[in-house]
Amino acid sequence: MRLALSLICTFVLCGCPQAPDQRSLAEAVADLQQQALQDETAWRLLESLTSEVGPRMAGSVADARAVAWAVEKMNDLGFDRVWLEPVDFPLWVRDSESGRVLSPEGFELDLTALGGTPGTGGTLRGDVVHFESLASLEAAEPGSLGGKIAFISAAMRRDQGAAGYSETVPQRSRGPFVAARKGASALLIRSIGTDTRNSAPHAGNVSSLEPGESLPAAALSNASADRLVELLQGEGPVAVELELDVGYRGRASSHNVIGEFTGASGSGEFVLIGGHLDSWDLGSGAHDDGAGVAITLAAAKLVADQAPRPARGIRVVLFANEEQGVHGGKAYAAAHANELSLHVLGSESDLGAGRIYEFRTRVNEAAEPDIAELAELLAPLGIPHGTDALASGGADIGEMRKIGLPVIDLRHDASQYFDLHHTRNDTLDTVDPADLKFNVAAYVTLLQWAASSDTSFGPIEPSE
């Protein structure tokens, strides 16, 4: 055997002693913003996630592929530490779904079953009873629907801040439970979405807080909903047939994928950002929440690549199974409640790839001067301090907010988001690469500001 013992000699050269970074925060941020506006990292990540992994519903094989993808990308990006934390949850499966109007005329309904609902166990037929809102369904007598199919037709309004979503989403999240109490055999809803041309059904989960049992339920595209409303304005009964082969099938598991860039101070403190790694199965989750994944990874890398780094570290968490009940966010909060003090601030990106147009805060009053400074730093991007609402932290990081983590939301413009949210149209071609860069610029600002600060932004009141 010939030996091939290698002679390796590594000269590591370092221009030490290095001059201290004398740049002001404003200079560092301006520099980072310029870098972000040129940086292709977020786009490359999003392209890779949507094309190489694709739709990644929690508990599916694609979800496992997404976890592997995230570990690889975090390592490639040079995170100092990358690890997984397991998350378990009930497995909900969509095997097939279809539905049609049988009379007074026959046509296929463009629909998708609501996450967390049971299937129809074969074909379910019934006459449709129309309600213009969840409130009017709630006003019906218990048991009064006698096996009919309830239909709620309220439409979501379009707005920048997603208030329209909050107003209408109970139709989806609570509707199936309410309809069950009224004696319905199934529920149809108009999708919670703003798309009107080439409309598609919007998936989404039912509430995990509502008491009682849900029933088979599906969301119609706006076009199908319009057509059904029109028929229901006629005289005779409208009969519908549904075949929803969906439901819970035991339990499954996935992982929160966590990467951390260490801070320079050695204090162990860090800023918590991230998005959720799972998506619904209909599109490829480009906006929801591939964008959040890509933006926060890219921003963390830009900030950590500075020499010297900020004092505090940056932790990016890509949460498991947000869509079906915030399981990753809840698991993270349960696992890390005892190190809340190391988390100096939280901010999740989970409202699509639209341009960030304002920021919202939920911090201690004592940090107000710092917030004014953040507003100055974000001013060049045209992102003012929005004060109409407190920050939530986002669905997943919001679980940490509930136990006292101060949070700041960089609010994405959601005017277009609900045209494709949870639909087959949530694909990469609907994302503007320039918007992604802009959003990375906003995130590097937030990160540099919070990570190079020594302000405590908390405590805040724990809240639901």
Place this chain on the structure above:
Amino acid sequence: MRLALSLICTFVLCGCPQAPDQRSLAEAVADLQQQALQDETAWRLLESLTSEVGPRMAGSVADARAVAWAVEKMNDLGFDRVWLEPVDFPLWVRDSESGRVLSPEGFELDLTALGGTPGTGGTLRGDVVHFESLASLEAAEPGSLGGKIAFISAAMRRDQGAAGYSETVPQRSRGPFVAARKGASALLIRSIGTDTRNSAPHAGNVSSLEPGESLPAAALSNASADRLVELLQGEGPVAVELELDVGYRGRASSHNVIGEFTGASGSGEFVLIGGHLDSWDLGSGAHDDGAGVAITLAAAKLVADQAPRPARGIRVVLFANEEQGVHGGKAYAAAHANELSLHVLGSESDLGAGRIYEFRTRVNEAAEPDIAELAELLAPLGIPHGTDALASGGADIGEMRKIGLPVIDLRHDASQYFDLHHTRNDTLDTVDPADLKFNVAAYVTLLQWAASSDTSFGPIEPSE
């Protein structure tokens, strides 16, 4: 806001130019063996895996915990690259299981359902028909068992080389299919195991290659099997009742966890070692295959920690779901078939923690002089070249062998292994820390020898 911009200055000192490593292979190996015999790494890993993760059946939440554990440990050990590759498979679940003899006397049977078999769907009762071997069951007329419960009582013989296992295991892997063809309603077998005192039932999967359907089937502890045999030697019928709530529940996914130490040559070539990360659910998988996981991780680290490193790299693969059909091994081979040439040699540790007593080879004839050198290097550990059988590579790495990867088995003494294999007794207290160190010493020898060589050990004939 006060800024805490840190002044970081890193002096990286390097005593270059370093003297080339002039040690001979024999010197390097002797040094590594001495280190291994003192090294606590494998024990610490095994203690952590069995206590912090515990039993980790494929597709369970504990399996996801094991994946997270493995990523963390590989990063802690300093692997240059750590990544995941998804593996999907049918999910088999054991919810509950019990059984008892009803007459001529009543007693509980100590049993466990065989992996991959269906449940009884409630209570199943029947008279038992006794067969002393699988062969005698095979000799029965098709359909002749008319709803009775078949029982095969052949006992496994104890030996160092696990030949006894190979002889008897078809009773478990093929038995349920054969019994179904004979018209039985269920199958009981004597466990494939050598334990006699405090015996426990041994789990294990049925074959994935056998045509037809399996039926509800369970393995009895040797003690229960003995008692049943005794009853069956009496006159009257022996009635048994089984309640097996087990079976397939859709699909699940896990990951092969892969860590690589880069070789010094830059050729990209590496030696492939590893074990499987999943276990059965009854014990904590200390021997099967926590030991293989711990031994190969610890050995890889010792070899990679040398300066300079060997020319070739070391890849450790912790395979997903070996127990229920070598799913991780098959996925690995499928994913890496096109880079077979970078894999210079494979060796899996998956035969418990017993001391390695011989090595077996399956390499190209041209590599014979190298094999003689390996025998010399292993001689101080008392590990000769066993030539009675060719190496298999182990169940998982064997999938790469089938497409031409040369393999060497470091054969663990299996004399005691089948006392606890796949039972509730496979726990950490049955592992001897000194044995673990000895086995790491054998693995560092193999690794240093193969990784610092420039011999091609292949090609070998692809084989089943």
